[in-house]
Amino acid sequence: MNIREDDLTGPEIARLLAWHLEQMHRWSPACKVHAMPIERLRAPDVTFYSAWVDGVLAGCGAIKHLDAERGELKSMRMAPEFLGRGIGRAMLHHLMDVGRARGYRQLLLETGKPDAFVPARRLYESEGFGECPAFADYTTDDYSLCMSRDL
Template sequence: MDIRIDPLTGPAIAALLQEHLDDMALHSPPESVHALDLERLRRPGITFWTAWEDGALLGCAALRALDAEHAELKSMRTARAHLRRGVAAALLRHVMEEARRRGFRRLSLETGSPAAFLPARALYTRFGFVLCGPFGNYGPDPYSVFMTRAL
């Protein structure tokens, strides 16, 4: 698996991110969908990675700096054809290592509270994330679960 910084310009990543946004909309009302589109992922302070194997896009993840010590995991997604193959775990390891390398001391995330997000929450728990309150610009939201971990 090759994990690399992605310029967010190819059709494969555009399609995967649209799939991500569409799935979020299935499980949460519009005001509770916090996933970023292509344009917002291109903003300064965000690094975006994709995972590839034999020319196939496996998944993606992003890291957004909140301040000098705190970063947020964004846009974690595994392509449907590659679920249950360790893609998300590899991407999460990669982002956590990069966050440490950049000097962040805390990594937080927002994910959904509906049952469809149980596999994601289980992954984050396996990697040491614990429940926390809203952070950054988030507010309380019954469709959101906030998690964090020290690096």
């Protein structure tokens, strides 16, 4: 597997992110979908990564700069055919390493509460993330929760 910084210009990543947004809207009301569109992921405060296995896009993830001590995980999504193969964990480890290299003391994320999000929450929990109060512009409710992990 190869994880690399991605400029979001390839058709494969565009398709995966479109599917990601579609899935977010499938399980959450529009007002609770916080997944960034591809244009927003190109902003200077976001660094986006893609994971490739034998030349095939396996997944993606991003880290958004919040301040000197904190970053936010965004757009963690694995391609359906790569689920359960450790790609998500590898991407999470990569993003945590990026956060450490930047000198962040904490990583935060927002994820969903419906059952469809249980695998993601279990992954985050297994890597030391725990539920935390809402941060930035997020609110927590029946559809949304926030998690954090000290680095």
